[in-house]
Amino acid sequence: MKKKYHITRRKAIVAGLTSLGGILLTGCVKKSPPTYGNLLRMGDALTYAAHRALLPGQSLVKEYQQSDISAFPATGTTNPGDPARRGDHEVAYSEAYARLHSGSFNDWRLQVEGRVARPGAYSLADLKGFSARTQITRHTCEEGWNAIAEWTGVPLRTVLNSAGIMTTARYVNFYAYDGYMESIDMLDAFHPQTILAYGMNGQDLPVPHGAPVRLRVETQIGYKSVKYLQRIVVTDEFVDTGDTGWAWYTGI
Ligand SMILES: Nc1nc2c(c(=O)[nH]1)N[C@H]1C(S)=C(S)[C@@H](COP(=O)(O)O)O[C@H]1N2
Ligand SMILES: [Mo]
Numbered sequence: 001m002k003k004k005y006h007i008t009r010r011k012a013i014v015a016g017l018t019s020l021g022g023i024l025l026t027g028c029v030k031k032s033p034p035t036y037g038n039l040l041r042m043g044d045a046l047t048y049a050a051h052r053a054l055l056p057g058q059s060l061v062k063e064y065q066q067s068d069i070s071a072f073p074a075t076g077t078t079n080p081g082d083p084a085r086r087g088d089h090e091v092a093y094s095e096a097y098a099r100l101h102s103g104s105f106n107d108w109r110l111q112v113e114g115r116v117a118r119p120g121a122y123s124l125a126d127l128k129g130f131s132a133r134t135q136i137t138r139h140t141c142e143e144g145w146n147a148i149a150e151w152t153g154v155p156l157r158t159v160l161n162s163a164g165i166m167t168t169a170r171y172v173n174f175y176a177y178d179g180y181m182e183s184i185d186m187l188d189a190f191h192p193q194t195i196l197a198y199g200m201n202g203q204d205l206p207v208p209h210g211a212p213v214r215l216r217v218e219t220q221i222g223y224k225s226v227k228y229l230q231r232i233v234v235t236d237e238f239v240d241t242g243d244t245g246w247a248w249y250t251g252i
Contacts, residue, residue, distance in 0.1 A: 113234070
C-alpha cells in the first residue's frame with residue numbers, strides 16, 4: 001500500500017538537534033523519534049507540557065468554498081466489514097465492524113486511553129455533544145491525487161482535554177477496525193483543524209470514507225487521516241508506523 005522512502009535520517013536528526021541546540025532538548029537525544037528529515041519537527045521529542053506554549057500560534061491550512069468541493073475517491077479500505085474480505089489473509093476483515101454497521105453504529109464507541117486522567121468510551125452522540133467544527137479542505141494522497149471536501153466533527157483537542165490529557169503525553173496513536181494504525185505528535189493533535197469527523201459534505205460520513213468517525217489531519221498527507229476509528233491511545237512512546245515504508249512525518 002505504501003512505498004519506500006529513502007533518506008539518511010540520522011544525519012538529519014543530529015543536524016536538527018545541533019541547529020536547534022538548546023536547553024529544552026538536552027537529555028532527549030536518545031528518545032528522539034525518526035523525523036525523516038524534517039528539521040522543524042524536532043519538537044516531536046517534547047511532551048504536551050513543553051508544547052503548550054507553542055500550540056496557540058499554529059497557522060491554519062487553506063480552507064475552500066462550497067463551490068470548490070470536488071469528486072472524492074475512496075481509497076485503501078472501503079469497508080472493513082465487507083463479507084468479501086472474509087478469509088482473505090491479505091486484508092483484515094472485521095466482524096465487529098460489520099455488526100456495528102448493521103446496527104447503524106448505535107453501539108460504536110471510541111476508546112480513549114493511555115496518558116489521560118479519565119480514560120473512556122465515547123459514543124457518536126457524545127462526540128456530537130461537543131461543539132463542532134466544519135471545514136472545507138484539500139486532501140492530498142501520497143499516491144498523487146487530491147480532492148476537496150467539507151468535513152464536520154469535533155476537534156481532537158476538545159476530546160483530549162475532556163479526557164484529561166497528561167503533561168507527559170507526546171504522541172496520539174489511532175487504531176482502526178481494518179487494522180490500520182497511525183500516530184501524530186502534540187502539535188498536530190492540538191491543531192485547530194485536526195478533527196474527529198463524523199460528517200462529510202453535509203451528510204453522515206459514508207462507509208467508504210471511514211464511517212462512523214475518521215480522523216482529519218489537515219496539516220499532513222492523506223494517510224494520517226485514519227478511517228474507521230476504534231481506539232485512541234495517548235502515549236509517551238514513539239510507535240514507528242514505518243512498516244508500511246512511508247515517512248512518519250509528511251507535512252503539506
Ligand atoms: N483505516 C484506514 N484509514 C485510512 C486508509 C485505510 O486504508 N484504512 N487509507 C489512508 C489513505 S492512504 C488515504 S489517501 C485516505 C483515503 O481516504 P478516502 O478513502 O476517504 O479517500 O485514508 C487514509 N486512512
Ligand atoms: Mo493515500
